[in-house]
Amino acid sequence: ITVSIISFSSYFLLFTHTILNLLHHIIRYAIRREKGLVRDPKTGLPGPNRPGRYTELADELVTKYGRVGQKALKGWYDYDRKIGKGRAPIPSKEVEQHIAKYASAFRKKNMLPSPPKKLSxxxxxxxxxxxxxxxxxxxxxxxxxxxxxxxxxxxxxxxxxxxxxxxxxxxxxxxxxxxxxxxxxxxxxxxxxxxxxxxxxxxxxxxxxxxxxxxxxxxxxxxxxxxxxxxxxxxxx
Structure with a gap:
């Protein structure tokens, strides 16, 4: 995805990384919770307004891994205060493994093509x-x-x-x-x-x-x- 957006505009990619990874995860999670989409942390039940097609991938980045955004040095990417003043995105193995787990589960349910479809x-x-x-x-x-x-x-x-x-x-x-x-x-x-x-x-x-x-x-x-x-x-x- 990163390479594809760079082909559109490297500056647009850089700017969206900066905006979306500051506190993006915790804000988006709060919005989904307000809409009744996320799983109730007390009962463990899915949100009452959740649509048929919904993935908890992003929710769990917040609730299970504490990946709330750049301020915590981890969102979709990792960050290091010694690299780019803590703002340079570093690919995260933890996120890659998390996505791979969901992709595998979706393929078993025939919700994703198997083998994976390669997109241009x-x-x-x-x-x-x-x-x-x-x-x-x-x-x-x-x-x-x-x-x-x-x-x-x-x-x-x-x-x-x-x-x-x-x-x-x-x-x-x-x-x-x-x-x-x-x-x-x-x-x-x-x-x-x-x-x-x-x-x-x-x-x-x-x-x-x-x-x-x-x-x-x-x-x-x-x-x-x-x-x-x-x-x-x-x-x-």
């Missing part, structure tokens, strides 16, 4: 970043952001997204192309029907049906028009 760098990047872009579409649907460029600016200046790729929404419009994004998400959702992150947003489908990018959709003010008005506007293109 492009496939790995798509599985990580396409759901991120899809969430951007959902944020626009819910009017949390006013326009796609708002999301792009946040990722460019707040999360180290590579500026030559223009932000996730611009990247989807101009490099990936929305039909490819939609088709890939649909394929992934068929493979993993219980994973909500692969469910394509309605706005993404609408843009593909209209044959325009999400940037153009907002530039033309189609987000503020009725479906009938949108068809009239598109007929004049």
């Amino acid at each position: 760098k492009e496939e790995i990047v798509n599985r990580i970043l396409f759901p991120l872009v899809n969430e951007g579409f959902k944020i626009l649907e819910e009017n949390i952001a006013q326009r796609p460029s708002d999301i792009d600016v946040i990722y460019l200046y707040g999360y180290g997204w590579p500026n030559w790729r223009g932000g996730p929404m611009f990247w989807a419009d101009n490099e990936v192309k929305l039909p490819t994004l939609l088709r890939t998400l649909e394929d992934l959702h068929r493979q993993h029907p219980d994973t909500i992150y692969f469910v394509p947003s309605k706005l993404l489908r609408k843009c593909v049906d209209m044959g325009i990018g999400v940037g153009e959709y907002y530039e033309r003010g189609l987000n503020k028009q009725s479906d009938k008005d949108k068809q009239v506007a598109l007929s004049k293109l």
Whole structure:
């Protein structure tokens, strides 16, 4: 995964490592606990709101191994105060063994292919970043952001997204192309029907049906028009 994200942007990888490994595990664990997903530490029972497809891999990194993040010198990676001021990620054998244990259990239940499927760098990047872009579409649907460029600016200046790729929404419009994004998400959702992150947003489908990018959709003010008005506007293109 690390090598694949480096192929997309080494700076984006470095920045996300810095953000996600500070206190990432304990914060994400607290969010999952608040949502009723994690196992009750007193009764040992699974969370009442846990979906059918759920893995306790990340939960156990916190509860069993105390891998709460960079501050504890161990999260998904190990850290050493003598190396890179304690911020340089070091591959962890403990985490590798933990993941291997879960992978083996999943294969016995036919939840993972056996032998393991080898993914290309492009496939790995798509599985990580396409759901991120899809969430951007959902944020626009819910009017949390006013326009796609708002999301792009946040990722460019707040999360180290590579500026030559223009932000996730611009990247989807101009490099990936929305039909490819939609088709890939649909394929992934068929493979993993219980994973909500692969469910394509309605706005993404609408843009593909209209044959325009999400940037153009907002530039033309189609987000503020009725479906009938949108068809009239598109007929004049």
